[in-house]
Amino acid sequence: MQLKDNKHIGIGFRKDFSEELLASDILKPAFIELAPENWIGMGGYWKKQLDKAAEKYPITCHGLSLSIGSPDDLDLDFLHKIKKFIKQYNVQIYSEHLSYAKCDNAHLYDLLPIPFRKDAVKHIISRIKQVQDVLEMPLAIENVSYYTPVAAEMDEATFISEIVNGSGCNLLLDVNNVYVNSFNHKYNAKEFITKLPLDKVAYIHMAGHEQISDTVIIDTHGEAIIDPVFDLFEYTTVLLKPVPVLLERDFNIPELEELQGEITRMETIVSKTWKKEHAIA
Amino acid sequence: MPLLKEDTHAQQSKLAEYCKTGVKPDLIGVIQENLHHYRRLVFNIGIDTIETAYPITYRFLPDEIWDKLVYDFYAEHKCKTPQVWRMPMEFYEYCVEKDIQAKLGYRFLNDLLYFEWLEMEVHTMDDIAYPPIKTEGDWLNNILALNPEHKLVKFTYPVHMLAATELEGKAGDYFLLMYREKESGRVQCMDISILYAYILEQLQNGATLQEILTEADTLFQINNFEMLKEHALNFVNDLKQREFILGFLNT
Incomplete structure (x- = not known):
């Protein structure tokens, strides 16, 4: 994937700041990421904004509703719409969450935890292969934050690894989610990362979160990234080949200068470890 | 399995x-x-x-x-x-x-909800290709080209004109033209009479104004074609000013 100005850090394209992003150079992302669900079939003003953004930046897509872990059949009609969108905007990376957002024919529009079980692994591997066959490109799946396991029979790292290795898909490593889960479920974040199939990491997400009690952090994407997550990111980059990195900020959007500060900080970190790279394969 | x-x-x-x-x-x-x-x-x-x-x-x-x-x-x-x-x-x-x-x-809740949804739908709906147009033509005998990104809707309550607290007891026939401006993407609303709603509906179907008014003169029991024509041309001119009527269809 060729990134803008040979940099690595992108930002989630939000309607809240799309005008300012397109009209100014305060933010200097290497690419933008958007959820295809929020744009497919949309015309008028927002279509114009999207087209302007596509002229200015490379685009990655991060899906919300494919529901790769759902017991329901895949929505093939929707998947074909995604494929068309991906082609239209020359999207090089399409990722989805390793969770489910639809069950028994009802969409819930949020990410529910899949039971870490062997049969779920096989079920999801089959679905990922089906998705990749339709899209004719690899899918990257994201490790999600979760607040409780459900009917687990294996640990999270094993669950993720077996799915990635069995399906041949890529991994979107969400560093903030690892931090959130390590706090909520009391494990060592660095050890967890080393257990993942790091050679399959094609994309990284970074975000802020909110600690709501002594024992629970909620993955809000509504706060600045905290120092321990930056530290975990730095640790992670040493273990990886260069990949695009996304700053997710979905709520409580600050001044763009503040977001650029986070982008610059991440760019400084990766420039130390990935300094010899100019383009990302 | x-x-x-x-x-x-x-x-x-x-x-x-x-x-x-x-x-x-x-x-x-x-x-x-x-x-x-x-x-x-x-x-x-x-x-x-x-x-x-x-x-x-x-x-x-x-x-x-x-x-x-x-x-x-x-x-x-x-x-x-x-x-x-x-x-x-x-x-x-x-x-x-x-x-x-x-x-x-x-009793007006369905109309109110639909009106609110419609505003969002017209604002966000997929782009529709504009028809080929020419600027010179005969208003009465040529087919007029309309902005395709619009909805013509009948309501039982005037939800597009009155506050929700004032709707009770106002049941009747109300017609709304809602359309999206091409350049700005802004949504515009126009309350129109049943006669104008009929004219717009027939224009959508590709009839000429002359054909429509000939029918309408009888249908609405106006029996005064010249007066009807004058009002209709004013209406059409207004829609042209608002850039809802784009010109004449270039077939």
Whole structure:
């Protein structure tokens, strides 16, 4: 994937700041990421904004509703719409969450935890292969934050690894989610990362979160990234080949200068470890 | 043979159902004190989306009625669209299907909800190709080219003109033209009479103004073609000024 100005850090394209992003150079992302669900079939003003953004930046897509872990059949009609969108905007990376957002024919529009079980692994591997066959490109799946396991029979790292290795898909490593889960479920974040199939990491997400009690952090994407997550990111980059990195900020959007500060900080970190790279394969 | 075992499917179904209804599920191996976060997060997305789509109805209905309506919708309805911004349309359809307006005693509720949804739909609907046009032509005998990104709607209550608190007892026939400006993407609304609604409907069907007015003169028992023509040309001219009528269809 060729990134803008040979940099690595992108930002989630939000309607809240799309005008300012397109009209100014305060933010200097290497690419933008958007959820295809929020744009497919949309015309008028927002279509114009999207087209302007596509002229200015490379685009990655991060899906919300494919529901790769759902017991329901895949929505093939929707998947074909995604494929068309991906082609239209020359999207090089399409990722989805390793969770489910639809069950028994009802969409819930949020990410529910899949039971870490062997049969779920096989079920999801089959679905990922089906998705990749339709899209004719690899899918990257994201490790999600979760607040409780459900009917687990294996640990999270094993669950993720077996799915990635069995399906041949890529991994979107969400560093903030690892931090959130390590706090909520009391494990060592660095050890967890080393257990993942790091050679399959094609994309990284970074975000802020909110600690709501002594024992629970909620993955809000509504706060600045905290120092321990930056530290975990730095640790992670040493273990990886260069990949695009996304700053997710979905709520409580600050001044763009503040977001650029986070982008610059991440760019400084990766420039130390990935300094010899100019383009990302 | 399905790869997913029935028990695993059942665990997933129970968690999903809990998020919809709030009724505590019997789940294996969960952190009980954290389970409510899922219900809260799922429900908040639904509430925010619906309240953003229907700000007038949300402000008009008493809080306890609104809260129960949204709660019942989430518990009883299975949202079909994978695109959350389209979900409010399903909320409207749910209210119509359950005849909520009769149950609540607000006979204008369906119209109000539809008006609010329509504004969002016209603003966001997929682009429609504009027809080829020419600027010179005969207003009466050439086919007129319309902005294709529009909706012509009949309401029983004047939800597009009056505040929700003033709608009771105002039942009648009301017509609304809603369209999207090509360049700005802004949505414009025009209250129009039944005669003009008829003219627009026939223009949509490709009839010429001369053909339409000949029919309308009899249909509306006007029996004064010249007067009708004068009014219709003023109307058409107004729509031209508003850039809703683009010119003459270049066939």
